[in-house]
Amino acid sequence: MRTAKDFFAPLAVGAPAPVREIPARPSRAIHFFDPGNPKMAAKVPEMVGTVDVLLGNLEDAVKAENKEISREGLVKIGQETDFGPTQFWTRINSLDSPWVLDDLTTLVPAIGHKLDVIMVPKVQGAEDIHYVDRLLAQLEAKAGITKPILIHAILETARGVANVEEICGASPRMQGISLGPADLAADRRMKTTRVGGGHPGYLVRQDAAPLAEGGYDFTGQRAIFQQDLWHYTMARMVDACAMHGIYAYYGPFGDIKDTVACEDQFRNAFLMGCVGAWSLHPVQIKIANQVFSPSVEDVKHARRVIAAMGDGTGAVMLDGKMEDDASVKQCKVMVDLAEELAAIDPELKARYDAIVLD
Numbered sequence: 071m072r073t074a075k076d077f078f079a080p081l082a083v084g085a086p087a088p089v090r091e092i093p094a095r096p097s098r099a100i101h102f103f104d105p106g107n108p109k110m111a112a113k114v115p116e117m118v119g120t121v122d123v124l125l126g127n128l129e130d131a132v133k134a135e136n137k138e139i140s141r142e143g144l145v146k147i148g149q150e151t152d153f154g155p156t157q158f159w160t161r162i163n164s165l166d167s168p169w170v171l172d173d174l175t176t177l178v179p180a181i182g183h184k185l186d187v188i189m190v191p192k193v194q195g196a197e198d199i200h201y202v203d204r205l206l207a208q209l210e211a212k213a214g215i216t217k218p219i220l221i222h223a224i225l226e227t228a229r230g231v232a233n234v235e236e237i238c239g240a241s242p243r244m245q246g247i248s249l250g251p252a253d254l255a256a257d258r259r260m261k262t263t264r265v266g267g268g269h270p271g272y273l274v275r276q277d278a279a280p281l282a283e284g285g286y287d288f289t290g291q292r293a294i295f296q297q298d299l300w301h302y303t304m305a306r307m308v309d310a311c312a313m314h315g316i317y318a319y320y321g322p323f324g325d326i327k328d329t330v331a332c333e334d335q336f337r338n339a340f341l342m343g344c345v346g347a348w349s350l351h352p353v354q355i356k357i358a359n360q361v362f363s364p365s366v367e368d369v370k371h372a373r374r375v376i377a378a379m380g381d382g383t384g385a386v387m388l389d390g391k392m393e394d395d396a397s398v399k400q401c402k403v404m405v406d407l408a409e410e411l412a413a414i415d416p417e418l419k420a421r422y423d424a425i426v427l428d
């Protein structure tokens with residue numbers, strides 16, 4: 071086990087010093103594209119500035135026979151694109167695959183100075199992060215990279231969920247975690263066949279109405295309430311990330327045409343503490359950007375509470391509601407996020423700047 075003293079030491083001679091704090095860079099949508107797909111690759115330059123994160127995916131959804139083509143495509147995109155304010159991430163192949171070593175040994179020397187974050191799929195425990203951590207340090211040292219590349223883990227196995235706290239704390243490179251609902255469902259032997267989202271069979275039914283003569287009417291109409299299959303995992307992930315000062319994300323929503331349910335899923339994640347979600351299709355970028363940006367009403371309310379609370383201690387009555395030290399802290403979360411987003415999104419900045427406090 072690394073001692074506290076060694077935790078922030080570089081893992082290879084010449085590797086950059088690990089960061090002590092993960093930067094709070096906006097990442098409302100992590101947009102996936104296949105760098106080996108000419109149509110998708112061609113769209114990357116025009117997407118810069120319209121999305122917080124562009125992620126070149128090398129893992130699942132890329133056919134086995136195209137792995138090298140996609141890797142080469144990613145190198146070309148990384149070398150030729152000016153990403154401006156947009157973060158540039160990749161998802162490498164899983165650690166037990168025949169491609170991952172070539173992914174890392176090719177990408178780091180070629181475009182390691184441009185890559186902000188490497189997403190590692192199917193992480194099972196701290197040992198997987200330790201492996202990538204050391205290898206990245208060696209490759210960074212060899213390539214003369216001065217800014218450490220961060221690691222993002224996908225939670226998509228039962229063992230990964232059981233170990234989520236140790237995964238989050240395994241390295242100073244840990245930037246965040248995303249839920250991988252499709253692989254996780256398969257690993258857990260859940261009986262869903264979807265990529266994220268709800269299921270109509272996972273529900274709670276209203277009690278049967280009592281009959282005048284006694285007993286219950288089990289044949290009458292009863293309301294049903296669909297439940298969230300992912301609540302438990304999301305809650306564990308959010309707590310583990312918050313505990314370690316890193317960021318939680320909802321993952322993919324595979325029903326591209328159901329933009330309404332996608333928005334609901336993203337909003338649940340936003341409310342629960344996630345900072346973003348994945349976008350698999352250009353239509354989902356707009357949804358994520360909107361959902362993961364605090365509304366004008368929320369920012370206005372938060373600013374009013376902060377103003378009314380003065381030094382932030384004590385209790386006041388505002389619009390019939392009690393506000394105190396703890397509600398000010400919640401309001402600061404909202405206002406801080408609004409400020410971070412306004413710094414990179416002029417449209418949002420204009421809307422937040424136009425707020426007038428009553």
Ligand SMILES: CC(C)(COP(=O)(O)OP(=O)(O)OC[C@H]1O[C@@H](n2cnc3c(N)ncnc32)[C@H](O)[C@@H]1OP(=O)(O)O)[C@@H](O)C(=O)NCCC(=O)NCCSC(=O)C[C@](C)(O)C(=O)O
Pocket residue numbers: 102103104109110113127130131224226249250251252253254265266321322326349350351352
């Ligand atoms: C779903 C698909 C097949 C529909 O692709 P399509 O071409 O049939 O859709 P379309 O509506 O006809 O596309 C319209 C236009 O948008 C383009 N387009 C479409 N998508 C994109 C994109 N992402 N980025 C940039 N451009 C895109 C597409 O090329 C087309 O261009 P055109 O107008 O010039 O003809 C396609 O969108 C796609 O392949 N998306 C990415 C899928 C992906 O990355 N999956 C892996 C992540 S989810 C996952 O791995 C699970 C997880 C976490 O591991 C676990 O839960 O276990």
Ligand SMILES: [Mg+2]
Pocket residue numbers: 130191226250252253
């Ligand atoms: Mg997966």
